[in-house]
Amino acid sequence: MDIWHIRGGRRLEGVSFVQGSKNASLPILAASILAPLQCELHNVPQLRDVDAALRILRHLGCRAEQRGNEVYIDSTGLSGCSIPHHLMEEMRSSVIFMGALIARCGEARLSLPGGCQLGKRPIDLHVFALRQLGAEIEENGMEIQCFPSRLHGAEIFLPFPSVGATENTMLSACMAKGETVIHGAAREPEILALQDFLQTIGVHISGAGSDTIQIERGPMKKNVVSRIIPDRIVASTIACAAAATGGDVELRGIDPKQFSTVLHFLNKAGCDIMNNNRSVRVRSDGRLRAIGEVVTEPYPGFPTDAQPVLMAALLKAEGRSLIRETIFENRFRQVPELRRLGADISSSGQLAEIWGVDRLHGAAMTATDLRGGAAMIVAGLSADGETVICDDGHITRGYEHFDMRLRSLGADIYLEY
Numbered sequence: 217m218d219i220w221h222i223r224g225g226r227r228l229e230g231v232s233f234v235q236g237s238k239n240a241s242l243p244i245l246a247a248s249i250l251a252p253l254q255c256e257l258h259n260v261p262q263l264r265d266v267d268a269a270l271r272i273l274r275h276l277g278c279r280a281e282q283r284g285n286e287v288y289i290d291s292t293g294l295s296g297c298s299i300p301h302h303l304m305e306e307m308r309s310s311v312i313f314m315g316a317l318i319a320r321c322g323e324a325r326l327s328l329p330g331g332c333q334l335g336k337r338p339i340d341l342h343v344f345a346l347r348q349l350g351a352e353i354e355e356n357g358m359e360i361q362c363f364p365s366r367l368h369g370a371e372i373f374l375p376f377p378s379v380g381a382t383e384n385t386m387l388s389a390c391m392a393k394g395e396t397v398i399h400g401a402a403r404e405p406e407i408l409a410l411q412d413f414l415q416t417i418g419v420h421i422s423g424a425g426s427d428t429i430q431i432e433r434g435p436m437k438k439n440v441v442s443r444i445i446p447d448r449i450v451a452s453t454i455a456c457a458a459a460a461t462g463g464d465v466e467l468r469g470i471d472p473k474q475f476s477t478v479l480h481f482l483n484k485a486g487c488d489i490m491n492n493n494r495s496v497r498v499r500s501d502g503r504l505r506a507i508g509e510v511v512t513e514p515y516p517g518f519p520t521d522a523q524p525v526l527m528a529a530l531l532k533a534e535g536r537s538l539i540r541e542t543i544f545e546n547r548f549r550q551v552p553e554l555r556r557l558g559a560d561i562s563s564s565g566q567l568a569e570i571w572g573v574d575r576l577h578g579a580a581m582t583a584t585d586l587r588g589g590a591a592m593i594v595a596g597l598s599a600d601g602e603t604v605i606c607d608d609g610h611i612t613r614g615y616e617h618f619d620m621r622l623r624s625l626g627a628d629i630y631l632e633y
């Protein structure tokens with residue numbers, strides 16, 4: 217059990233370099249098995265989810281190790297195409313290995329993935345798209361089996377821009393015969409990052425960032441070096457913590473366009489936002505105001521992953537703010553915990569209502585999921601007195617050395633393992 221101890225009420229001040237992106241790293245780690253490849257990845261965050269992906273790679277017969285923020289993979293010796301339950305259950309994105317395994321081996325066998333409990337999270341769109349590429353897939357509620365099949369290019373229309381389904385389809389299509397076009401693709405920066413990696417290893421792929429992606433097999437490289445993009449959700453979290461504590465923080469190494477909707481709402485709440493191409497400064501005088509309504513949407517809309525941390529920043533914002541969650545059915549699990557700090561917040565269905573209060577007081581909370589846990593940290597930093605967060609390892613799935621990072625900005629926080 218991780219226990220986060222926070223003594224709140226300190227302004228966050230200073231410069232922070234944003235860690236590498238979890239959600240960009242995971243599909244790229246899966247992509248490293250598409251062909252026999254020696255791959256060196258830089259700026260990979262040290263996280264539980266990355267660790268879980270490396271364990272899957274080793275289980276499949278690859279060499280995979282992380283030294284600091286560098287990861288070395290040699291997938292030439294890949295010898296298996298099945299992933300057992302104990303490895304699949306650690307995170308949702310283990311499902312991305314399905315597309316990569318079908319591409320490399322023509323078959324795959326996996327149990328259903330784990331991950332944060334944010335709602336049902338089916339994988340029907342993944343299966344729908346892979347079947348159109350010729351994969352023969354059977355699912356029995358416990359396990360997914362992809363029987364030996366020859367993949368062929370196809371024109372695929374995704375009815376919803378699912379990030380994971382887009383990534384799985386991109387990966388499978390890399391080794392299919394002929395061209396694939398994905399219509400209705402997700403447009404997140406992590407999709408663009410995956411495209412960049414796939415281009416580096418030799419795949420002919422274009423269009424990522426728009427809703428149409430074209431993919432065709434190319435001559436595959438044997439050695440590549442690549443760098444993971446910065447994490448826009450970690451950047452959003454620190455920005456929200458700066459706003460909530462009346463702080464002044466400069467986030468370096470990240471393109472503010474990738475989280476511009478979050479910055480827009482912080483600005484609306486009264487923060488000064490100063491940015492250039494590679495950094496952004498968030499300055500707040502601690503007197504925030506309500507922001508009306510925020511609605512989560514697929515990129516380029518407001519990201520669901522930043523919803524809980526923005527909620528935490530608004531707990532003391534004068535007036536009434538509304539948050540409408542449209543991506544996941546169960547992403548307000550932090551709400552009852554935040555109430556323990558004295559927050560005036562309620563939720564019903566997909567809508568949460570926040571009335572800003574003058575003060576929050578420290579309390580004990582239990583982290584419910586990764587971003588909900590991060591929201592508790594943001595709220596604890598702006599509460600008077602001591603906050604303790606008991607966390608079954610959710611937060612370290614996505615935030616690297618987060619206690620140290622926040623301490624370097626002046627926070628009084630430490631993590632007891």
Ligand code: EPU
Nearest residue numbers: 239309337338339340341342378379380381521543544586
């Ligand atoms: N969905 C379906 N069927 C599918 C796939 C998705 O109904 O086959 C639904 C989901 O149930 C959900 C919605 O579509 O309601 C969005 O799911 P999506 O597939 O887009 O999300 P994901 O690939 O499972 C990734 C991130 C999430 C992030 C979402 C949305 C990774 C590893 N995970 O998940 O990140 O919230 O996209 O942006 O990239 C996090 O980092 O905390 C996190 C949960």
